[in-house]
Amino acid sequence: MTSTTNHYTFGETPIAAQRLALLAAAYQAASEAFLARWGPCRPEHAIDLGCGPGHTTRLLHQTLRPHRTTGVDASPRFLEDAQRASKQDIGFVCHDVTQEPFPTAPADVFFCRFLLTHLHDPGTALRAWAAAARPGARLLVQETAWLRADHPIIARYYELVAALQAGYGQSLEIGVDLDGRVRSRGWKILSSRLAVVQQPAVVMARLHAMNMRTWGRDRLVQGSFDLDEVASIQAGLDRIASGEQPAHPVSNALRELVAVAE
């Protein structure tokens, strides 16, 4: 049975925070190029949705130079890290992004990276964001459409994490059919394309091994996954991450969607 409430499967442990720092470094160039191309210059107010420890918030702030920038996340622990690492000119608010009303001023740009994949009802969230938008506001989304690895350990990891997310009503590869989910939720699509990013296997294996150390303890994994297999994939990822086991780069297609508030 799938869940009907939001559950962030990747956790908010110290190792999860370290993973988000590595993730931010790995995807910084792709996100910076996307924001610079589609973000309005010097907007009044920019919101980073599901900001985590604030890496994307600082990137948004530096790239578009908004008069005001706010990071929104449901994790008080990540928000503490975010506030500590950011200058005073960035604000952070604890809020479930699927809930209206937003406890922020209306925004004219929203950035959403690797968040919709974690929501069981992205449509409700998209409506809530439209309600928090100024007329003509821009929504900039980057979400995974697919991940391809020819190494069997990494490929199997993707099957396992997809099954875990599906158990919570979420989609690992939500970028595949995002356009249909965005339409009629208060947003008009301006552009939607796939950008394929090649990531070194050592980097991806390290990210995934860290992630597995968090979600391996999830109750759904503990109750219904083959735990010997989980341990063996974990060990295999560690070998690839250390360079002991060579592997080809991973291809990650990102859905880069730009929409305007209707």
Ligand SMILES: C[S@@+](CC[C@H](N)C(=O)[O-])C[C@H]1O[C@@H](n2cnc3c(N)ncnc32)[C@H](O)[C@@H]1O
């Ligand atoms: C994979 S992280 C991405 C963080 C950041 N956007 C980035 O790309 O580095 C997903 C973030 O979404 C947050 N999150 C998940 N569900 C949420 C919800 N319903 N409301 C607010 N934040 C949520 C998590 O706490 C986590 O910080």
